[in-house]
Every structure is written in C-alpha cells, then in structure tokens.
Amino acid sequence: MCAKSxxxxxxxxxxxxxxxxxxxCRILKQQGLKVAPFKSQNMALNSYITDxxxxxxxxxVFQAEAAGVAPDVRMxxxxxxxxxxxxxxVVFMGRVLKNMxxxxxxxxxxxxxxxxxxxxxxxxxxxxxxxxxxAGSPAEINLNDQDLVNMGMARMxxxxxxxxxxxxxxxxxxAIYGTIKLLPPEDQKRVKGIIINKFRxxxxxxxxxxxxxxxxxxxxxxxxxxxxxxxxxxxxxxxLERKSRVKDDTKDLDVAVLALQKLSNFTDFHSLEIQPxxxxxxxxxxxxxxxxxxxxxxGSKNTNEDMAYLKAHGFVEAIQSLHAAGTQIVGICGxxxxxxxxxxxxHHVESNRKVQSGLNLLDTKTVFTQEKTTTQAVxxxxxxxxxxxEIHMGETTLGSQAKPFSVITENNGQATEREDGAxxxxxxxxxxYLHGIFDNTVWARQLLDQLRHKxxxxxxxxxxxxxxxxxxxxxxxxxxxxxxxxxxxxxxxIIADSDTDVRK
Numbered sequence: 001m002c003a004k005s006x007x008x009x010x011x012x013x014x015x016x017x018x019x020x021x022x023x024x025c026r027i028l029k030q031q032g033l034k035v036a037p038f039k040s041q042n043m044a045l046n047s048y049i050t051d052x053x054x055x056x057x058x059x060x061v062f063q064a065e066a067a068g069v070a071p072d073v074r075m076x077x078x079x080x081x082x083x084x085x086x087x088x089x090v091v092f093m094g095r096v097l098k099n100m101x102x103x104x105x106x107x108x109x110x111x112x113x114x115x116x117x118x119x120x121x122x123x124x125x126x127x128x129x130x131x132x133x134x135a136g137s138p139a140e141i142n143l144n145d146q147d148l149v150n151m152g153m154a155r156m157x158x159x160x161x162x163x164x165x166x167x168x169x170x171x172x173x174x175a176i177y178g179t180i181k182l183l184p185p186e187d188q189k190r191v192k193g194i195i196i197n198k199f200r201x202x203x204x205x206x207x208x209x210x211x212x213x214x215x216x217x218x219x220x221x222x223x224x225x226x227x228x229x230x231x232x233x234x235x236x237x238x239x240l241e242r243k244s245r246v247k248d249d250t251k252d253l254d255v256a257v258l259a260l261q262k263l264s265n266f267t268d269f270h271s272l273e274i275q276p277x278x279x280x281x282x283x284x285x286x287x288x289x290x291x292x293x294x295x296x297x298x299g300s301k302n303t304n305e306d307m308a309y310l311k312a313h314g315f316v317e318a319i320q321s322l323h324a325a326g327t328q329i330v331g332i333c334g335x336x337x338x339x340x341x342x343x344x345x346x347h348h349v350e351s352n353r354k355v356q357s358g359l360n361l362l363d364t365k366t367v368f369t370q371e372k373t374t375t376q377a378v379x380x381x382x383x384x385x386x387x388x389x390e391i392h393m394g395e396t397t398l399g400s401q402a403k404p405f406s407v408i409t410e411n412n413g414q415a416t417e418r419e420d421g422a423x424x425x426x427x428x429x430x431x432x433y434l435h436g437i438f439d440n441t442v443w444a445r446q447l448l449d450q451l452r453h454k455x456x457x458x459x460x461x462x463x464x465x466x467x468x469x470x471x472x473x474x475x476x477x478x479x480x481x482x483x484x485x486x487x488x489x490x491x492x493x494i495i496a497d498s499d500t501d502v503r504k
Contacts, residue, residue, distance in 0.1 A: 002124050002125060002499070003036075003124040003125070003127045003128055003129055003130045004128065004129050004130070004161040004495050004496070004499055005129065005130040005131070005132060005157050005158070005160075005363070005495075005498050005500045006024070006129070006130075006131055006132070006159060006160055006162065006491070006494055006498060007131075007132035007133070007134065007153070007154050007157070007160065007161045007162070007381040008020045008024075008132070008133055008161075008162050008164055008195075009134035009137075009138045009150055009151075009154075009161050009162070009163055009164070009166070010134060010136070010137060010163070010164045010166075010240070011132075011139075011163065011165040011166065011172075011176060011178075011179045012136065012166065012169065012175065012199075013135075013136045013137075013138055013173040014139050014166065015164045015165060015169075015197060016134050016164050016166060016197035016198060017064075017134060017164050017196075018059040018063065018133060018198075018232075019230075019232065019478065019479065020162070020195060020197070020225075020233075020482070021037050021059075021063050021072060021131050021132075021133045021486050022037075022062055022063045022066040022475065023066070023478040023481070023482035024129050024131050024482065025037055025063050025064075025066040025067035025411065026066040026068075026475045026476070026478060026479035026482075027479045027482060027483060028067070028128075028129055028131070029066070029067050029068045029143075029390070029489070030479065032128070032480045033128040033129055034069075034127045034128045034129075035067045035069075035127060035128060035129045035131060036064070036067060036069060036072070036075060036123055036124075036126070036127045036130055036131070037059075037060050037063035037064060037067060037075050037128075037130075037131050037132075037133065037144045038060070038074075038075050038076075038120060038123060038130050038132045038133070039057065039059065039060055039068075039075070039129070039132065039133040039134075039135065039149065040076075040077060040078055040116045040120070040132075040136065040148050040149045041075050041077075041078040041079075041080065041116075041135055041148050041149040041378070042056075042057035042059065042076050042078065042079050042080065042134065043079075043080040043082065043088070044057050044058065044059070044079070044235075044461050045078075045079070045081055045082065045262065045263065045265070045301050046058040046234075046264060046265050046266060046267050046438050047079060047081065047264070047265065047266035047391060048061045049070060049374050049375060049376050049389035049390065050070075050071050050072065050073055050094065050376070051070065051376055051412065051413065052073075052094075052296060052412060053094070053374050053375050053376065053411075053412040054073040054094020054095065055073070055079060055091050055094045055095075055372075055374050055391060056071060056073045056075065056076040056094060056095065057076045057079050057081060058077075058233050058234075058265075058267055059133070059233075060075040060076040060133075060477055062232055062233045062471070063075070063131070063133075065143075065471060065475065066475040066478070066479075067131075068101030068300060070228070072123070072240055072288050073093055073094040074093075074119050074120075074123040075123065075320045077092060077093050077115070077119045078090070078091070078092055078112065078116065078148070078149075079091040079092075079107070079118055081264075081301055082186050082262075082269070082301065082460055083099060083262070083301050083302050083350070084102055084302065084305075086101050086102065087100065087102075088100060088102075088105065089301075090105060091106075092115070093119070094374070094472075096372050097353065098131075100383075105353055106143065109146040109148055110139075110146060112148060113148060113152075113156075114217070114455060115264075116148055116153070117156045117439075120153075120156065120157055121280045121294075122254075124157075125212070129495060130157065130159075132153060132154070132159055134149055134153070134154075134161075135149040135150065136150075137150070137179060138150035138151045138161075138179065138183060138187070139178065139179045141182055141184060151183065151184075151187040151190065151222065154187070154190050155187075155190075157178070158498070159190070159336070159497075159498060160190060160192045160494045160497070160498050161190045161191045161192065162193045162194070162196055162222070162491075162497075163176065163179060163180065163190065163191050163193070163194050163195070163219070164189075164194075164195050165179075165194065165195070165196050166197050166198050167196050167197065167199050168197075168198035168199075168200075168227065172173065172183075172196060173212070173213050176217070177213060177217060178196055179214055179294040180217045180219060180414070181217070181424065183420070191207075191217075191219050192219070193219065193221075193222035193223075193487075193490060193491075193494065194203065194213070194217075194219055194221045194222065194223060195219055195222060195223040195224070195225060195486060196210075196219065196224045196225070197225045197292065198225070198226075199225065199226050199227065200226070200227050200436055203224050206221075206224060208364065209469055210470055211401050213437055215408065220490075221485030222486060222487040222491070223482075223485050223487060224437075224485055225481065225482070225485050225486065228477040228478075228481055229279075230474050230477050230478050230481065231270075231273075231274070231470075231474055232396040232474055232475075232478070233267045233270055233471075234267070243259075243266070243280075243281075243282045243432040243433070244279070244280065244281045244282065245281055245282055245283070245284065245288060245332070246281060247279050247281055247290065248279035249279075250279075251276075251277055251278055251279035252277040252278075252452060252455070253275075253277055253278045253279065253293050253294070253448060253452065253455075254279050254281070254290070254291075254293050254294075255269075255272055255281070255286075255292060255294045255295075255296065256281055256282075256283050256289060256290065256292035256293040256294070256295050256296070256297045257269055257278045257281070257282050257283065257298055258282075258283055258293075258296070258297050258298065258310075258315070258335075258336075258339065259279060259282040259283055259284050260293070260298060260300050260306040260309070260310075260334075261268060261302075261304040261305065261306055262300045262301040262302055262306050263298055263299070263300060263306075263310050264298070264301045264333075264334070264391075265298065265299045265332075265333070266282075266298060267297070267434050268298065268435050268436060268438060268441065269296065270467070271438045271439045271441070271444065271467045271470075272438050272444070274465075274467075274470055275444075275464070276460070276464075277448065277450060277452070278448065280501075282446075284314065284372070284390070286287055286315055286318045289318055289322065290328055291325065291327065292322070293324070293327065293328065293451045293454070293455065294327065294328045294330060294337065294451060295319065295322055295327050295328070295329050295330070296330045296331075296332065297329070297330070297332070297334075297336075297338055297339065297359075298332050298334070298335050299332050299333035299334045299335060299391075299435065300333070300334030301334075301442065302340060302351065303337050303343065303350060303394070304343060304345055304350040304351040304353050304356055304368075305333040305351055305369075306338070307333065307343065307356055307358060308351075308353070308356065310338070310359075316359055319359055319361070320360075320361065323361060323428065323429065326428075326454075328428055328429070329361055329428065330411055330422060330429075330430055330431065331362075331430075331431035331432075331479040332431070332432060332433075332434075332435065332437070333390075333391065333392050333432075333435060334363075334392070335398060335431065335432055336362075336396070336421060336422070336431025336432055336433060337358070337364075337392075337394055337415075337431075338358050339357055339358060339359050339361045339362040339364065339422075339429060339431045340358040340359070340360075340361075340362050340363070340364035340365055340366055340396065340431075341357065341358055341360050341363065341364065341365055341399075342355060342356070342357055342358060342365045342366070343355070343356050343357075343358055343365075343366045343367075343368070343394075344349055344365070344366070344367045344368065345367075345368040346367075346368075347368065347369075349368040349369070349370060349371050349394075350368060350379050350393075350394055360424050361424070361425060361429045362402050362423075362429055362431060363398065363399035363400065363401035363402040363424070364396050364398055364399065364402055364422050364423070364431075365396065365397050365399070366394045366395065366396045366397075367369075367392060367394060367395055367396075367397075368393055368394045369393055370393070371393070371397055371457070372391070372392070372393050373390050373391070373392050373393070373419065373433075374390065374391055375389065375390045375411045375412050375452045376389050376409065376411070376413070377389060377390055377408050377420075377434060378408070378409050378410035379406040379407060379408050379409065379420055379434060380406060380407050380409050381405065381406040381407075381443070382444070383442050384433065384440075386406060386437060386440045386443060387436070387439070387440060388432075388434030388435055388436040388437050388439075388440075389434070389435050389436055390433045390434065390435065391435065392433055393461060396422070396433075398419070398422050401424065401425065402422040402423065402424060403422065403423055403425075404419035404420065404421060404422060404423075404432050405420060405421030405422055405423045405430050405431065405432050406419075406420045406421055406432065406434070407419060407420065410421050420432055420433055420434060421433060421434070439466075439467040441464060441465070441467065442495045443465045444470065445460070448460075497504040
C-alpha cells in the first residue's frame, strides 16, 4: 500500500521547511508510524555519505534521524553542488552525473522526472507516511514548467501542501499572499494550511492578520512557531550568515574557521560549537583572524578557486604567521589539500589552473582526479577509533617531512588499510579527508584539552554528551514545540485525506 503524504513548501529559502519536516517526522515516529523524509532536489554544499557510500543532502540526514531511520539516498535523489557562480555538479542517487550550467540543467530536467517519481514510489512503498520538502519557493514562475521539487513534486506524489512563511524576514503576509496567488489555480487548491515561522512576541497580535490572509487566500493559518534556541544541523549557505564572526570572551578556547567562498560541510564544526569552553567563529577577512588557539581550513567545493582567493586576499602570509606564533592549523578535506605544497589539476576538474602552490605548511602534494571518492570510513589514530566520511576528488601523497594522520581500516563496511591525512613533525599542523571527525567526542575533547594545557588551563573533567545524544535532545524539543504551536488535529486530517484528490 502506498504511503500517505504531506509536503512543506516555503515562501522563500531558509523559511524553516527543513525544521518543520524534522519536527513532524519525530512526532509521527512517536506515534509508532514508519515515516521517511523526501526532497527530490537539493542545492547545497553540505552533504553526507550514507552507509553504502552514496552522497545526499544534510537536511534529509537530520530529518531521517528525527524519524528514527537510517539516511537513505532515495530521500534526496538529486543533489546540486555549486562549483562556480554559473555551474553545479549534478549528483543523482548518490553518484555524480556531470557538471552542468543552470540552463543545461533546466533542459535536462525532463529526463529526470520519471526517474524521480520511481524513486519516490519505491521509498513510499516501504513507509506509512512520507513527509516531503520543497526548495526555495514554489512561485518561481520562470522555472515552474520543468519543476521537480515544489508543485511539480506535489503533483507527482499527490501531496497536500503546507506553506511555511518566515516572519523574521518581514512582509510575511505579502509573501504568503503573493506565493499562493502566483500559483496556477489547480496548485493553489493543494495548499491546505499555512505555518508562520520564527515569530517573536505576543501571538495575539497576529490574529487579525491571520484571519485576513485566510479570507484573501482561502487557506487557514494552522500554526505560529516561535523563534527558538533549538540547535540542528543546517545545510543552506544562508545559515552561515547567522554564524558568529566574533570571539565569545566567556569561553576559554578560540577556534576560527575560514569562511571560504566555496565552503562545504560547515556542519563539521557543529560538535565544536556545543562544547562548553569553545568559541567558534567564521572569518571572512584577515583583519578578523586575531590570534586563535586553533585555525581550521574547512572543506571546499572548489579548492583551487578558494586557494586563489586566499592568496589574493593576504591569507597565506597571515596563516603562516599565525602558525609561527603558535596557533594550531588544521585542514579538513579541501582545507587539507590547501595545507600542502602543490595542487595539480591536469584534467581541469576544478579550474583552468593546472598547477597551484598551497600554504606550504605540510609536505604533501594533491592531484585532482576525475573520480569522486565517497565513503563512510572508520580510522585508527594511535589507540583510538575514529568515525567519519569522505567526499573528495583528489589524491594526496606525503613527502618525507609528513606522517599519516590516521589509518583507514574500513570503507563502507569493508575492511581495508590505507593512510589518511598528514601531520607535521611537532603536531602543530595536520589535515584529514575525514568529515565529521570532531563528532568523535572523546578524541575531540583530548584535542581541546591539549589546547587548554598550552594556555596553562586544566582539562575539563566532566562527561560531555556525544553529538548523537545532543541531536536526540534537539529533535525531542523540536517535536514538543511543533505540537504546542501547530494544530496537530488539522495536520493529522490533512495526512489522512492525502490519498484522495487533494485539489478538492
């Protein structure tokens, strides 16, 4: 029997669709239902590797965690990873198809429609309820003729739609009215409810506006969600604007992350952000560097271009000076590649630069390959087991002045033995291809305590939560807030009626 369904679409990007999906997934899980999230097409540089080595967007990963199921690439069959301002890498069912311009991709969409529908039907057959997420806004009237992710997907799945609007951006009622009225009449009928998100203050002040928007559109406001302190992974680059750029002076340790132009997987540092003694800030220019205890060069979707950006804006000399002054320097994935002496791109995988020098802080050389490495990995560093995942298109070799950071012992559940990363002689510079490495709580705490000792501070002895435990708490909080502020009876009725003609 095919699953029932409900879909969340937004008046704009970053309106809160992903959180609404996660909250409802957790509530349905609590009710004992088998539930799966689904977003047909994602555009994001934050991605994840499943247990079988396939790449998908991070939002569907935390939604799957909220639903209590393992992330499955079918939950996000299409992933677009911008590599330049006009081109994206197109990933379908976890594997790279090719790089395409926006126009090329728009023309390619008709070939994907039946495939996306088949993936959805396959996943839906295994679940009681599917909770779908749109992308951006359904009112992109210049693109709607080939839409696969908003009303196009709602039609393919026969899903009723809840429209999520962000009041924090201002103009919420105009956004709601404009979004609905720009839709074709048949699609307007699919919209069964409105949720206003990120509200601050006295909700009674909205009542008259809610009544008027219902009268104008025929769609009721079924919930007003407050601005909250719930802390979930975020994948949208817009979320970087909310990240701190200044040090929290109440914290003992200062960790600076370079906000690269093509920064990917900034979720790697979420586990550092929740540490009680750590201030994590994102640095846009050299004047913001300061004197951090730890400087992290993160992953990049275009390492060559980001390296060129660092050179052009004075970062190379500034980073080398910080290292000389005692700051520990760490590189993750693309950041690890930049730490080396040279990057070679003879196949023009990332840019027209065939050879480019790096930061010269590690004795390593990277050659970009045409095949993408995507694996869940288990590694061993000294006597500790570390878990993470790899997403990269380069192979790095070590010179005589560098030693491997760790040894990979397992790839996608298969035993192996290969070196990962590099570390210099005194341990002041190291890099790794492992995303999620700071989620290894015990190891990360030891690293942070080493930084504390360097400053004459004692280790923190209290037991700290794992990232998994922390996330579970956040999902439960999110579900509680959703139930308190959204008409769940209305939501349940919308789901119950989803196997009928939702346009009535």
